[in-house]
Structures are given as structure tokens and as C-alpha cells.
Amino acid sequence: xxxxxxxxxxxxxxxxxxxxxxxxxxxxxxxxxxxxxxxxxxxxxxxxxxxxxxxxxxxxxxxxxxxxxxxxxxxxxxxxxxxxxxxxxxxxxxxxxxxxxxxxxxxxxxxxxxxxxxxxxxxxxxxxxxxxxxxxxxxxxxxxxxxxxxxxxxxxxxxxxxxxxxxxxxxxxxxxxxxxxxxxxxxxxxxxxxxxxxxxxxxxxxxxxxxxxxxxxxxxxx
Amino acid sequence: xxxxxxxxxxxxxxxxxxxxxxxxxxxxxxxxxxxxxxxxxxxxxxxxxxxxxxxxxxxxxxxxxxxxxxxxxxxxxxxxxxxxxxxxxxxxxxxxxxxxxxxxxxxxxxxxxxxxxxxxxxxxxxxxxxxxxxxxxxxxxxxxxxxxxxxxxxxxxxxxxxxxxxxxxxxxxxxxxxxxxxxxxxxxxxxxxxxxxxxxxxxxxxxxxxxxxxxxxxxxxxxxxxxxxxxxxxxxxxxxxxxxxxxxxxxxxxxxxxxxxxxxxxxxxxxxxxxxxxxxxxxxxxxxxxxxxxxxxxxxxxxxxxxxxxxxxxxxxxxxxxxxxxxxxxxxxxxxxxxxxxxxxxxxxxxxxxxxxxxxxxxxxxxxxxxxxxxxxxxxxxxxxxxxxxxxxxxxxxxxxxxxxxxxxxxxxxxxxxxxxxxxxxxxxxx
Numbered sequence: 270x271x272x273x274x275x276x277x278x279x280x281x282x283x284x285x286x287x288x289x290x291x292x293x294x295x296x297x298x299x300x301x302x303x304x305x306x307x308x309x310x311x312x313x314x315x316x317x318x319x320x321x322x323x324x325x326x327x328x329x330x331x332x333x334x335x336x337x338x339x340x341x342x343x344x345x346x347x348x349x350x351x352x353x354x355x356x357x358x359x360x361x362x363x364x365x366x367x368x369x370x371x372x373x374x375x376x377x378x379x380x381x382x383x384x385x386x387x388x389x390x391x392x393x394x395x396x397x398x399x400x401x402x403x404x405x406x407x408x409x410x411x412x413x414x415x416x417x418x419x420x421x422x423x424x425x426x427x428x429x430x431x432x433x434x435x436x437x438x439x440x441x442x443x444x445x446x447x448x449x450x451x452x453x454x455x456x457x458x459x460x461x462x463x464x465x466x467x468x469x470x471x472x473x474x475x476x477x478x479x480x481x482x483x484x485x486x487x488x489x490x491x
Numbered sequence: 492x493x494x495x496x497x498x499x500x501x502x503x504x505x506x507x508x509x510x511x512x513x514x515x516x517x518x519x520x521x522x523x524x525x526x527x528x529x530x531x532x533x534x535x536x537x538x539x540x541x542x543x544x545x546x547x548x549x550x551x552x553x554x555x556x557x558x559x560x561x562x563x564x565x566x567x568x569x570x571x572x573x574x575x576x577x578x579x580x581x582x583x584x585x586x587x588x589x590x591x592x593x594x595x596x597x598x599x600x601x602x603x604x605x606x607x608x609x610x611x612x613x614x615x616x617x618x619x620x621x622x623x624x625x626x627x628x629x630x631x632x633x634x635x636x637x638x639x640x641x642x643x644x645x646x647x648x649x650x651x652x653x654x655x656x657x658x659x660x661x662x663x664x665x666x667x668x669x670x671x672x673x674x675x676x677x678x679x680x681x682x683x684x685x686x687x688x689x690x691x692x693x694x695x696x697x698x699x700x701x702x703x704x705x706x707x708x709x710x711x712x713x714x715x716x717x718x719x720x721x722x723x724x725x726x727x728x729x730x731x732x733x734x735x736x737x738x739x740x741x742x743x744x745x746x747x748x749x750x751x752x753x754x755x756x757x758x759x760x761x762x763x764x765x766x767x768x769x770x771x772x773x774x775x776x777x778x779x780x781x782x783x784x785x786x787x788x789x790x791x792x793x794x795x796x797x798x799x800x801x802x803x804x805x806x807x808x809x810x811x812x813x814x815x816x817x818x819x820x821x822x823x824x825x826x827x828x829x830x831x832x833x834x835x836x837x838x839x840x841x842x843x844x845x846x847x848x849x850x851x852x853x854x855x856x857x858x859x860x861x862x863x864x865x866x867x868x869x870x871x872x873x874x875x876x877x878x879x880x881x882x883x884x885x886x887x888x889x890x891x892x893x894x895x896x897x898x899x900x901x902x903x904x905x906x907x908x909x910x911x912x913x914x915x916x917x918x919x920x921x922x
Binding site for chain 2: 331335344345346348349350351353354355356
């Protein structure tokens with residue numbers, strides 16, 4: 270035990286010994302000349318071996334701590350920009366679709382974006398199912414985009430996937446495009462009766478939002 | 492300018508050299524708050540408060556800009572938009588509470604900063620310009636804080652706007668038209684709210700501009716110090732960095748502990764519950780008081796209750812209303828003349844026995860009393876105390892200070908800052 274202690278203390282000594290007197294000398298020097306320079310802080314301390322100094326620890330610890338604090342403060346400053354609770358509270362809507370006749374469609378608003386709800390005619394359903402899915406830009410069947418047993422209810426966002434315009438075709442008398450679905454007048458994207466992209470610059474089909482029939486005639490979107 | 496022994500900025504890398512030759516911004520920072528700015532070695536913690544005030548302004552600007560992203564200045568919607576910020580916006584409660592209490596903490600640190608200036612004679616030659624700019628900043632702060640307080644459009648907001656703009660109606664002849672011009676109507680309404688929002692957004696940047704002048708003026712003679720003795724040589728100074736960046740950093744940590752403690756645990760401690768009631772132009776709150784930082788001035792305003800006229804003739808020279816308003820503005824404006832009212836060549840209150848007595852036993856109790864009375868309802872005893880304190884305030888600055896400066900025999904000053912610090916005279920001649 271004692272030998273271990275001894276070796277420990279002697280092992281420490283060479284490190285400590287030059288430090289004590291050096292610090293005292295620095296202080297004494299300070300008191301007599303009065304001048305203090307940055308050197309006193311150990312910025313360029315010649316009395317010690319080069320490399321990592323004890324003071325580096327406190328520098329790094331201080332700056333790290335301040336950095337973590339600054340990052341913590343930055344979080345609320347950034348997160349205040351994201352959607353607020355009142356916006357999120359309107360994240361889902363319920364729509365009664367009982368009044369929409371076959372072949373009719375309505376526009377409604379969900380998350381401040383237009384939504385098309387379309388009651389497809391049997392002919393339109395047939396036309397959509399006829400298409401060879403493999404040849405589409407964004408291969409999806411009508412069944413993929415509707416609920417089982419309710420294939421005639423096509424619910425999509427009314428936002429063109431190209432650059433966000435509202436396509437025509439939902440209201441009576443509007444151009445439905447070459448494929449009888451929707452047509453975006455901004456840059457000429459044509460969507461078919463399943464609102465799939467068939468021609469024009471849009472990359473994907475009109476987005477089908479998350480939705481569910483909560484009764485026979487009421488749809489919950491979102 | 493700086494002292495001849497100031498360390499010179501030496502750009503190290505090629506990029507630093509390239510930048511330094513084209514836009515020496517790093518050099519400017521180095522000479523302003525870096526190792527290139529020699530500062531007296533004996534500054535105490537009262538010298539932290541300038542930096543703290545700067546930090547408080549930054550907090551106000553940052554939180555204010557994000558609050559303005561959610562606030563709308565409409566008499567129908569302003570109150571709701573503040574509640575929207577409190578309840579719906581992510582971290583909105585934190586941002587608003589930080590802004591609300593940030594204003595109070597800005598005034599706390601600025602009042603300590605002014606206190607430091609008053610006690611240590613920081614307003615004396617050659618630093619008069621720094622003081623004048625400082626009083627200007629203080630006035631701008633008061634205007635900004637007032638207009639910000641109106642924005643939530645609660646009861647205190649509305650009636651605060653009504654009362655403060657009412658000051659202008661005390662001015663003879665042009666008063667009432669002037670008030671209507673400022674408000675854009677006969678009472679605070681949409682026009683007033685909108686322009687207050689616009690100006691409340693503008694003013695902090697004006698303040699930041701005057702602060703730059705304030706610091707510029709400070710760097711001409713350099714900082715004063717607790718002895719008030721001028722710097723004699725290199726041995727009296729240390730470089731700002733790392734010595735005072737470290738000391739200010741420590742002070743900032745303490746300041747932030749207090750600030751977040753109040754913001755998180757007592758955010759409404761310094762406010763008034765009445766301001767959570769939407770503005771009602773038909774009903775004044777029973778007890779209307781300004782925010783705590785205006786209370787001393789509010790007390791002076793309320794201290795004038797009698798018209799000033801020729802006794803027994805009924806001739807009124809100045810109405811009580813106008814006198815109160817003049818006295819209230821006068822109490823701040825007279826600070827502009829302070830460098831010439833206090834003619835003593837000794838700066839620090841430490842070496843002025845008579846000044847110190849009047850400072851600690853006259854001015855400070857007087858200001859405490861004014862603050863206290865300002866928050867009290869206008870009952871006789873509070874009015875009388877306000878009158879005594881208001882009278883002392885003016886007597887202190889206009890009569891006592893000039894007389895004390897003449898008759899006082901100051902204590903012997905140390906020969907130098909170094910001598911005051913080390914306690915022994917310099918053997919070697921000063922550089």
C-alpha cells in the first residue's frame with residue numbers, strides 16, 4: 270500500500286513541481302511591474318511544456334456550454350415558424366357527400382388547399398380500369414386510389430403536382446383535358462378519370478389524401 | 492483612437508490579410524472589444540451593465556422580430572393575436588414572456604448602468620458626450636417601451652395610450668390638436684395602434700444606432716473606473732479581451748439566470764393582470780398605473796395637484812396639469828445638464844464625502860420613494876410623500892449638487908489606478 274502511494278506521489282511530483290513556483294513567480298511579477306499581458310493567462314506560456322494545457326479545458330468547457338445554450342435558445346426561435354396549434358387543429362375535415370350526383374364533383378378546402386371530390390360515372394370507372402397501368406408515368410390503379418366498394422368516389426387534392434396550380438375539371442363546364450379527368454391550364458398537364466398524370470410536365474398523379482368513409486355518406490379527410 | 496500601447500491587430504492567414512486590406516472589420520472588432528482596446532484594470536462589476544444593456548437590446552430585437560411574425564396590429568385582432576401567440580404558436584408563450592420581461596430587465600440593467608454613471612461621475616469631462624447620448628438612449632427606450640405596451644391592446648394598453656398622449660394636451664393652445672395628430676383620431680384607435688406598431692418596430696434600430704455613437708464616444712477617452720483617476724500608462728490597463736470579455740461573460744451568466752428565472756417561473760410578476768382584459772374604450776380600470784420602470788416619473792406627474800398662480804387673485808399662470816407634465820419631462824431633461832451642474836473635478840463618489848452623503852441618504856431614498864408612491868393610488872398621504880420626494884429630486888440636482896461641488900473638500904486621490912490596486916506607490920516612473 271505504502272509503496273503504491275509513494276510511487277503515486279512521486280509520479281505526480283514532476284508535473285506539479287515546476288507549476289507552483291512558476292505561478293508564484295508570475296504573480297510576483299504582476300505585483301511589481303503592474304503590467305498584465307495576455308501571456309499571464311497562459312496563452313503563450315513558456316514555463317510549461319507545449320501541448321494541452323489545463324486552461325484549455327475550461328476554455329472548451331465554457332465555449333461548449335455557451336454553444337449548447339445558444340442552440341437551446343435557437344430552437345424556439347425556429348420552431349415558432351412551423352404550423353401553430355390552430356392551424357393543426359384544422360388538419361382534418363368531414364364532408365357529407367350525399368348530395369353529389371353521379372358524374373358531379375365538388376371542390377372543398379382542406380388544410381387551406383383545394384380538394385376535389387368526384388362521383389365517377391360507371392363509364393369513367395370503366396375507362397380508368399381499361400388503362401394499362403404499366404405504361405403510366407406514375408403506375409397506380411383506380412382501386413389503389415379509392416376505397417374498396419366505393420371505387421366511384423375519387424378524392425384528390427386539387428393541386429397540380431407540377432407547380433401547384435389548381436387543375437380545371439371539377440366544376441361544371443370546365444375543360445377536363447384530353448383524358449376526361451382534369452387539366453391544368455398553367456403548364457398543360459392532363460389527368461385521366463382516376464386523376465393520374467397522362468400528358469404534360471407533372472411528375473406524379475394528383476395526390477390522394479388520407480381519407481375514410483365514417484358512414485355511407487360522410488368522408489373524413491385527414 | 493486608443494492608447495499608444497494598445498496591441499495592434501495582426502492578421503495571420505492570407506484570407507485575414509486579404510479581408511483586412513479591403514474591409515478591416517475584424518480590425519474594428521479587435522480594437523473595439525478585443526485585445527486592441529486597453530481598459531482600466533480596476534473595473535468592478537458595475538462596469539458589466541453596459542454590455543448587459545446591449546445584450547438586453549439584442550434579446551428584445553430577436554424576440555420582437557419573431558413576435559411580429561404572428562402579431563397583427565388591428566383593434567379587433569391585436570388582443571386575440573397575442574393570445575394566439577400565447578396558446579397556439581410553437582414556443583410563442585416563451586417568446587412573448589421573454590419579450591415582456593426582457594423590457595423590464597432592459598430597464599433594470601440600464602438603471603444600474605445610470606446609477607453607476609451617477610455615483611462614479613462617468614458623466615464628467617471628457618465623457619460628457621457619452622452621457623448625453625446615454626440620456627438620449629434612455630428617452631428612446633421609454634418611448635419604445637410605451638408603444639410596445641400599447642400593442643397587446645388590453646385595458647392597460649389602451650388607457651396607457653390615452654393617458655400618455657394626454658400629456659400633450661396639457662400644452663397651451665396647440666395641445667389638443669397635437670394630441671389628435673399623434674393619435675390620428677380623438678381617442679386611441681386603429682390609426683394609433685398601427686403607427687405605434689410601425690414605430691415600435693423602428694425605434695430599436697434607432698437605439699442601436701445611438702448605441703454605436705455612445706460606444707464610439709466612449710472609445711475616445713476610454714472607460715472611466717471606480718477611482719475616477721485617469722489612466723497614466725500601460726500599467727493601469729489590461730486588454731479588453733480576454734480580461735473583460737471573461738468578466739462580462741460571467742456577469743452575463745448571472746444576468747441570464749435572473750432573467751430566465753423570472754421568465755419561466757414568474758412571467759407576470761412585473762405586469763398588470765388588467766392587461767389580460769381586452770381594451771374597452773368605455774371603461775377605465777379602477778387603478779391605472781404604468782409599468783414599474785415609469786413609476787418614479789409617474790409619481791412626479793401626480794405630485795402637482797394645485798394650479799400655480801398669483802395668490803388671492805385667482806390668476807392662474809400654469810395649470811397643475813401642465814406643471815405635472817413639465818416636471819415629469821424636466822426630471823429627465825435635467826439629466827442632460829448634469830455634466831455642468833456637478834462642477835467638482837473629482838469623478839468618483841468614493842473620494843467625495845459630502846456628495847456621497849447626499850447620494851446615499853438623499854437621492855437614492857428619494858428615487859425609491861418616488862417609485863413606491865408612483866404605484867400607489869392618489870390618496871393624500873402618497874401625494875404628499877410624492878411631493879416631498881419630487882421636490883428633493885429637483886433640489887438635489889439643481890441646488891445641492893452645484894453647491895456641494897463648490898464647498899466640498901474631497902479625500903486625497905490615489906496617484907494612479909495601479910497605486911489604488913496594489914496599495915503602494917509606483918517606484919518606477921509612469922510610462
